[in-house]
Amino acid sequence: MIGRLNHVAIAVRDMDAAVAVYRDTLGGEVSEKVAQPDHGVSTVFVVLPNTKIELLEPLGAGSPIAKFLDRNADGGIHHICYEVDDILAARDRLKAAGARVVLFLHPKDFCGTLVELEQA
Amino acid sequence: MIGRLNHVAIAVRDMDAAVAVYRDTLGGEVSEKVAQPDHGVSTVFVVLPNTKIELLEPLGAGSPIAKFLDRNADGGIHHICYEVDDILAARDRLKAAGARVVLFLHPKDFCGTLVELEQA
Numbered sequence: 001m002i003g004r005l006n007h008v009a010i011a012v013r014d015m016d017a018a019v020a021v022y023r024d025t026l027g028g029e030v031s032e033k034v035a036q037p038d039h040g041v042s043t044v045f046v047v048l049p050n051t052k053i054e055l056l057e058p059l060g061a062g063s064p065i066a067k068f069l070d071r072n073a074d075g076g077i078h079h080i081c082y083e084v085d086d087i088l089a090a091r092d093r094l095k096a097a098g099a100r101v102v103l104f105l106h107p108k109d110f111c112g113t114l115v116e117l118e119q120a
Numbered sequence: 121m122i123g124r125l126n127h128v129a130i131a132v133r134d135m136d137a138a139v140a141v142y143r144d145t146l147g148g149e150v151s152e153k154v155a156q157p158d159h160g161v162s163t164v165f166v167v168l169p170n171t172k173i174e175l176l177e178p179l180g181a182g183s184p185i186a187k188f189l190d191r192n193a194d195g196g197i198h199h200i201c202y203e204v205d206d207i208l209a210a211r212d213r214l215k216a217a218g219a220r221v222v223l224f225l226h227p228k229d230f231c232g233t234l235v236e237l238e239q240a
């Protein structure tokens with residue numbers, strides 16, 4: 001079921017410093033910084049020949065990566081993303097296997113609030 | 121300088137359980153388990169179309185991932201590996217940029233002990 005590794009996401013406190021490390025020290029190909037206020041982060045991609053690194057910096061109040069950075073003062077790997085052919089089939093298979101699959105709604109469609117639905 | 125993402129290494133407490141998750145739940149292509157006593161780990165590779173996941177389970181006393189698992193009870197991403205064309209050139213460039221580059225000697229050549237050299 002899981003296919004390509006789409007990206008590895010790394011949370012950082014200071015994007016300028018992180019870009020300097022990945023571009024200047026490690027010689028990586030680095031994209032422009034993009035603010036994603038709906039997700040509470042700014043992103044920069046490090047483009048590798050076979051996949052990419054997504055650098056995440058907190059943006060605004062209540063960023064979803066703020067707590068992670070409280071626990072990981074130097075930053076750290078936040079998540080990895082696998083590609084699947086059919087996201088609904090993947091969800092059903094994972095639920096059948098007992099995995100906890102979480103349902104989030106995009107903040108853009110819900111008054112700027114990231115909404116999680118939980119059956120109760 | 122950095123090239124392909126060679127692998128993402130994930131430390132796990134129980135390789136059988138981790139293999140069940142990656143092979144059965146996530147539908148990944150999973151290699152045989154290989155004991156690597158010189159490195160203090162057993163490894164399984166999850167082969168993805170563009171890179172691989174290296175599952176690491178502690179092996180023997182004083183495994184280098186034991187402390188990591190003490191701090192991360194559920195396991196976690198331990199390291200990522202970037203490929204470089206010339207490891208010595210990479211070392212020199214990184215040292216010149218102020219990075220702390222650590223020199224380890226392979227245990228197989230040094231009485232089964234992982235030796236780190238530090239200039240003092």
